[in-house]
Amino acid sequence: MKSITFSMQVILGVASASLYPGQSNLNHTCALQTPYLSCSPQANPNTTDSCCTETYGGLVLATQFWNTYTGLESSGQVLPKDSWTLHGLWPDYCDGSYTQYCDLSRQYDPVPSPNTTTGTPSGKPVPAWKGPDISTFLAPFGKLDLLAYMNKYWINQGAPNPDFWAHEFSKHATCFSTFDLPCYGPSAVPNAEIVDFFETAIAYYRILPTWGWLGAAGIYPSNSTTYSLGKLQGALKDGFGATPYIGCSGPRWNETALGKGSADNGRTVLSEVWYYMHVFGRVQGRQGVPVEAGANGGSVSSCVKVEGGVRYLERSVGSEV
Template identity: 50%
Template structure:
């Protein structure tokens, strides 16, 4: 009995510390039955395992130049580029810059958390590129290479765009929370740095979602290719992408008559965390703004801008 009591005294503090860790770090989503976001919000047991802002948008750009070709920044051949992975609320509204402790955007847009004059100001990040050295620190050179090729900024270094998207959008996904202002820390004490973990987690999630939506390939297979001579009917483009993706996406155009195709947003619900990349296609909640009566221009890339 004395032997048992002696060991119990040694074990008890260790066991107590484990229990405390479990109380704060109990976010093992493999133990939680996944549900589709936005389909039954009342059944969310853990916001680290199901996003509370669960209308997940996979967004892409069609640019024709980077503006930094002289600095060896080129657009990828035969591919649209990444815009981001966004968390809209189930009613179509959205938040932005939800965790100012993870604000790394050198050009915050909007400059307040709610985009209004009376909103909380978003501090300008002046610390430079944190993502490139972070990925190098953990040996994620393949991920960095992919970002450098497919997640392109126009007119500014690519890292500024990555950090804008993380700060503005990723911080509003509850599944990447790190304990800011009382929300759960989804990464817990087993990670040396939860913020670093959330950044890498988000970047990998963006890629996992994007590769499921090969917009260039889908259009090209149906004869819709970039052209400076041929305009296209927006309904045909919409129909092709709807059939290929499983739901109707938003198509964005610019110009005075909204005839220049520039972006696409695919809407989805996430089964469990968006980190897993299991996405159910959902029809657009924002109506396509492209001209429906005039030809749409899907312009070729500027010579010397692709690589």
């Protein structure tokens, strides 16, 4: 990849077109702006600074995984003990729909999924990133502690961690108005918004202790004990203040011997939690208001609803430290 000087990168950053109406490359003194609640009538890009109030990805999802292995244990990529792992920070539209890969000039995903901007053949192709992995962007900022934290808690399955981080930034972060390049001003340091996104995603992760909230209700991983979806929802609502989306993988209940003949086709292995919220001002401000997962009429879970049908499996031997 051709090298480029720092000064030229700054010039290119200043010249970058905004993805959102009303943004400019001028400094955005958000301390002087009213931090409107995202998805409120005031969070309108035509009437407020969309660098200072999230105006596009207003329904924010802070998402976490429960995996039982990584597939790269032999290379030291393992899961953290007594903790769920970070999946990402996503910007849904206020009606629950979403967009993806919003700025292909900031596409660092080596294996884009989907490989078009819409996920359909009619969408714009998302080219695979061929440059250095995204973790190398942190070194010039001296963020070695951030990198260490990400390698402990932001874990990929089946591929190196930086591939996952690049996917999350490219697919999701580029669709927040407050992470758009003009928001970083005329003297922006290249890749500052990447570091900002990683730190912000981690900040939300750290205030959403899924392991602890489940544990407070006596819910721990077990290869023999099973749990009810309602108990999982109750424990997480008590902690978060609203019911999150709870995702399950594995076989469907009516595909199992116990569930044969049932109309319940929910999946049976606990794997993911999505916390929905609206935010005041910038997403980076970390001031969220919990929102019920089903507030827009969407699903609240992909899990089996039968009493005691959900398995919260233990980690594989050698897969966590």
